[in-house]
Amino acid sequence: MKKALIIGGGFAGCSASHMLADSGRWCIDLVEENSFLGAGVRTFWKGGHPFTFGPRHFLTQNEDTYHYLKKYCPLRDCSEHQFLTYIEQDAAFYSFPIHKDDIAKMPDRDIIYRELENAELANKNVSFSPSGGVVSGGELLNADNLEEFWETSVGKTLYSKFVENYNKKMWQVDDNKVIDNFGWSPKGITLKEGPRESWDDAISAYPIAADGYNQYFDLATENVNIFLGTTIEKYDIPNKTVVINSEKKKYDVIINTISPDIILEGVHGELPFIGRDLELFVLPVKEAFPENVYFLYYAGKEKYTRIVEYKKLTRQNLDHPTTLLSIEYPSENGKHYPLPLKAEIAKAKKYFDDMPDGVFSIGRAGSYDYGVDIDDCIEQALEVSEQLK
Ligand SMILES: Cc1cc2nc3c(=O)[nH]c(=O)nc-3n(C[C@H](O)[C@H](O)[C@H](O)COP(=O)(O)OP(=O)(O)OC[C@H]3O[C@@H](n4cnc5c(N)ncnc54)[C@H](O)[C@@H]3O)c2cc1C
Incomplete structure (x- = not known):
């Protein structure tokens, strides 16, 4: 049997482990620094209620x-869900993505309508990809940065109300002009x-089981040698060799999912990430949010970004x-959000270029791509396992 190492x-x-193990051709080691699998997608309990780190x-x-995930982790449809954004200056919650019908309720609607007339010209023939990237058309493609993109799309006023402060706190920047990779931004x-509904053109689902995705993580790694609470002591990626628990091990394939x-060994410099702090609290009510509202964004100068x-x-x-x-606060804790900056993405590419045949880097941190969500992790794992067939 050939040997594979999965890092993270x-x-x-977990998805990569599952797909490789399924072929029966691989002896797989998985190294995870936490004492559990699943990272932020793992379900824990507080006050009798299951929760993950953020919505997930x-x-x-x-x-x-x-269908792949549903087969191993029964899912319920949750396409009814909506997000609201709090706009302090209007003392009001509105839908997000910004909804045309909400503009009539805004005190500054006249100026917004005027700005939208110009924006409509710029937006003509623009189409967005499912994950939010601009596919074609309009002046939007020529925007240099997140601010220009949004001002051209919806005008200055809607940008300043819904997007400006949110992105500044999310990415911990003073000026959104530095964000020069922004295709993910319109959601x-x-x-x-x-x-x-927030995603009326996509499948939205959540596990039916009280313990969420946890059973999937166990099932996916059933036939894998798992090293929990472990980090690799020494990496020699060109030779696909590492030291784990003082033992030198050589692999045929390495699938990396960490930065x-x-x-x-940081030869091209450190890749920066935004972290996140999460505070949990229990309220003495059966339900706090309006029906079908799963989470709230805060688009102003509050320090937090989201309440779930x-x-x-x-x-x-x-x-x-x-x-x-x-309640979620952007912070320095954890490598959760790769920065959407072309210079950092180019730095990450240097690392990918250094990886020899048989070394893959997938997942959000592993790809250094904020656009990578749970579904993308599964698809990347599938792609690697197909290549290894
Ligand atoms: C707050 C938040 C909310 C989100 N909500 C959603 C959502 O609603 N829907 C959605 O689709 N996506 C959501 N995402 C994104 C999605 O959950 C992630 O893209 C996905 O879970 C990433 O999985 P991963 O395996 O690539 O990385 P991770 O989950 O980060 O896993 C990497 C693993 O590697 C381990 N590790 C790190 N360093 C080392 C080391 N040196 N040695 C060994 N192990 C190490 C970590 O402990 C971790 O277990 C959210 C992300 C965040 C941060």
Whole structure:
């Protein structure tokens, strides 16, 4: 049997383990620094309520990816869900993505309508990819940065209300002009008409089981040698050799899911990430948010970005007299969000170029791509396993 090493036991590492193990041709070692698999997607409990680190629902436009996960982790449809954004200056919550029908309720609607007339010209013939990237058309493609992209799309006023401060705190920058990779930003569309559901053109789902995705992580790694609470002591990636628990091990294939600078000893410099702190709190009410609203964004100068009500996602303990919420603060803790800056993406590419045949780097940190969500982790794992057939 050939030997494979998987570095990191988050969604990407578990999916890759599953797909390789399924072929029966690989002896697989998985190294995970935490004492558990699944990273932020793992379900824990507080106050009797299950929760993950942030929302972590499953979104995809790929039926095959959906059916793969559903086979091993039964899912319920949650396409009814909506997001709201709080706009302090209006003392109001509005839908996000920004909804055309909400503009009539805004005190500054006249100026917004005027700005939108110009924006409509710029937006003509623009189409967005499922993950939000601009596919074709319009002046938008020529925008140099996130600010220009949004101002051209929806005008200065909507940009300043909904997008400006949110992105500054999310990416910890003083000026959104430094964000020069922004295709992910519209979350499907800059200005929405029709249904208020956040993802009316994608499959949205959440595990039915009270313990969320946990059983999938166990099942996916059933036939794998798992080293929990372990980090690799020494990497020799060109020779596909590492030292684990003082033992030198050589592999035929390495699938990395952590930041590539770590496994290549930072030769091209450190890849920066934004981290996140999460605070949990229980409220003495059965339900806190309006029906179908799963989470709230805060687009102003509040230090937090998002509040999630877990019952909405999990549908567990609906009659329990309390509800569990989390509040998220951008921070330096954890490699959660690769920066959407072309210079850093180019730095990451240098690391990928240094990887020899048989070494793959997948997952959000492993690809150094903020656009990588749960469905992308599965698809990348599938792609690698296909290549290794
Ligand atoms: C707050 C938040 C909310 C999100 N919500 C959603 C959502 O609703 N829907 C969605 O589709 N996506 C969501 N995402 C994105 C999605 O969850 C991630 O893209 C995906 O889970 C990433 O999986 P991964 O395996 O690539 O990385 P990770 O989950 O980061 O896993 C990497 C693993 O490697 C381990 N590790 C790190 N360093 C080392 C080391 N040196 N040695 C050994 N092990 C190491 C880590 O402990 C971790 O277990 C969210 C992300 C965040 C941060």
